[in-house]
Amino acid sequence: MSSALLHNAMVLTVDAQNTCYDSGWVTVVDGRISGCGKAADRPDESGFDEVHDLAGHLLMPGLVNAHTHAAMVLFRGRSEGHSLLTMEGWYDTIRLPELAMESGDVGPAVALSCAEMALSGTTTFCEQYFFAEEIAEAVERAGLRAVIAYGIVELGDRERGISELAAASDFVRRQRRAEGRIVPWFGPHAPYVDNSEALLQDEVAMAAELGCGLHLHMAAGPEDNEITLARYDKSASQALEEAGFFKGRVHAAHCLDLSAEDIAVFARAEAASVVQCASAGFRSGRGMICPVVDLRAAGVTVALGTDNVAANNAYDMVLEMRMAGHAASHRQGKAQPIPARELVRMATIEGAKALGLDHEIGSIEAGKSADLACFDMRGAGWSEVPEVEAALVYSGSGRDLRHSWIAGEQIVRDRELVRRPFEDIRAEYSKTYADYWTRVSQMAEVA
Template identity: 70%
Template sequence: MSSTLLRNAIVLTVDGLDTAHDAGWVSMIDGRIAGVGSMDTCPDDSEFDSVLSLPGHIVMPGLINAHTHSAMVLFRGRSEGQSLLTMDGWYNSIREPELSLVASDIGPAVALSCAEMILSGTTTFCDQYFFADEIAAAVAQAGVRAVIAYGIVQLGDKERGEQELASASAFIERQRSADGRVIPWFGPHAPYVDNSEDLLRAEVDLAVKYGCGMHLHMACGPEDNEETMARYGLTATQALSRDGFFAGRVHAAHCLDLTDEDIAIFAAAPAASVSYNATAGLRSGREGICPAVKLREAGVVVGLGTDNVAANNSYDMISEMRVAGLVASHREGRAQPLSSRDLVRMATIDGARALGIDHEVGSLEVGKAADIIAIDISGAGYSETPDVETVLIYSGSGRDVRHAWVSGEQLVADRQLQRRPFAEIRADYSATYKDFWARVEAARAKA
């Protein structure tokens, strides 16, 4: 049995009552949260294997990145001047070089992404991409938690769609027996744009069979609704609803162009959620902004995501909270329609709810997995405040994360990775990056 006590910290539990302690403690035993409270109830240090006193720190649940593509760190800085939320922009800057990817590229790329995420406080992320087995292996090695949706892109090729569906099913079968930190889903890349109607129906049937979720892009660009409006006079959301797509768990990324009727469909569904990716949306140049406030008012679960770091360039979820709050104020035309407390919940417990794992993570409550971060707020840029969430979001940075635990295992101590040195991860990635882009250039020269 292993046990750890964190004490003398500001503790944000993000429980149902948003309980907070100006001076509090959290204990972990065998990977689970064993206790939380104010310092006047703190147990004796002698009861624990290790004790960490954290004055000047916020202790809170690990952050949850509700939408990204971790292997796409290989494309960082490669899509400037392109909107990745349009078919042309995505195809020209991402899809064409993706054709040169090989399985051995994925592990080093995902390892770097996992390192960047955990070092900035993200303990769980939702991924959608190809090479799902390689992503899962890298996640397991890093020790973080991830929902991995097997990315399916058909692009009009029926045989390819059938092959990808079979491969996705096999991936889910393999990963269901894993240790629980990797959760397998289906990942239809985008409805109607690059997944046909027949393929979408087959994906729904298999998701129901396996009891897993589906993670997709929705209402990202003008192409999304064109085919369904022409064919049925319905938006893509409405057409999907008509075909039973929302019967199971659906987690939709972006959602810039939802109508009021679309929002009502999400609200009426038993387990439909949205990832609000504010930074990626702004950089895309799209006029649409995710109606996060309307969605939440309708009762829809909304998490926060970075999207890939070609669209965003950063995995910093504290920065993402800040941008999400600013953009919501701009969209709604009023100050802080999403409070700082709302934003913290969206980056933690609401992200967990979106992924169907809120029974396990997303808040500091007894019995849950000990996915915990400690953020140093003693330095420049922070000062005394009655509202620590606001200071964290609008003054803070993921670079201030000092410690991080997943299932009670300390993955970051004093800003240093504990499983594998960052320098080694970066060196492996750099070699992979050079090799990958050399292959892309060689393929372009032959074209």
């Protein structure tokens, strides 16, 4: 049995009461939180294998990045001036170069992405991409927790769609047997746009059979609804509801272009959630902003995500909280309609709930996994405030991360990765990056 006492920190529990201890403590036994409280009730440190004095630090649940594509770090800076939330922008700057991608490119790319997430406070992320097996291996080596949705893109090729769904089903079964920190899902890329109606129905049936979630992009723009408006005179989300898509767990990214009727679809579903990617939305040039205030008022769970770092360029979930706050103010036409405290919840417990993991992570409560992030509050930008959430969201940065733990294992210590040096990860990635883009150039020359 292993045990640790983390004390002298400002402990932000993100429990139902948003309990915060100015000088609090958290105890961990065998990877799980065994208790937390105020200084006066701190247990004797002699009974613990490890003791961490975190004076001047904020200790909180690890952040949940609820939508990204980790291997796409290979495309960082490659789509500047293009909107990845349009079919043309995505296909020309991402999909065509992706045709040169090989399985060996994925591990080094995901390793770098995991390192960047870990070093900025993210302990869990939701992934949707191809090469799911290679992604899972890289995530396991990094020690992070992840929901990995096997990316399925049909693009009019029915046989390819069927083959990909079969491969996704095999992936789900294998990962379930592994019983690690990875939760396998299906990832239909986008409904009707590049996954046909027939394939969507097959995906719903298989997800129900296997009891896994569906993670997709939805309502990124008006073209997402073109097919269903022409065929059924209704939006894609309304058509999906009628097709039974919302009977299981559905996690939808972006959702910029939702009507009141669309919001009602999500509200009626038993396990539907939306993940806002505010930075990616702003950078896309789209005029719409995810109606987060209206979704939350309707009882829909809304999480936060970075999207890929071609659309965003950063994995900093602290920055994403800030951008989500700005987006809500702009959309609603009023100052801070979503308080900083709620933005923190969206990046922790609400993200966990969206992924079906709120019983395990997302708050500091006895019995939950010890997935923790510790931010240094002694630097520039941090000063006394009535609520620490406001300082974190609007003054802090992911680069203030000092330590992190996942299932009680320390992943970051004193701003350094514990399992593998960042320099080694970066060196391997740099070689992979050069090799990959050389291959892309050669393919373009042949074409």
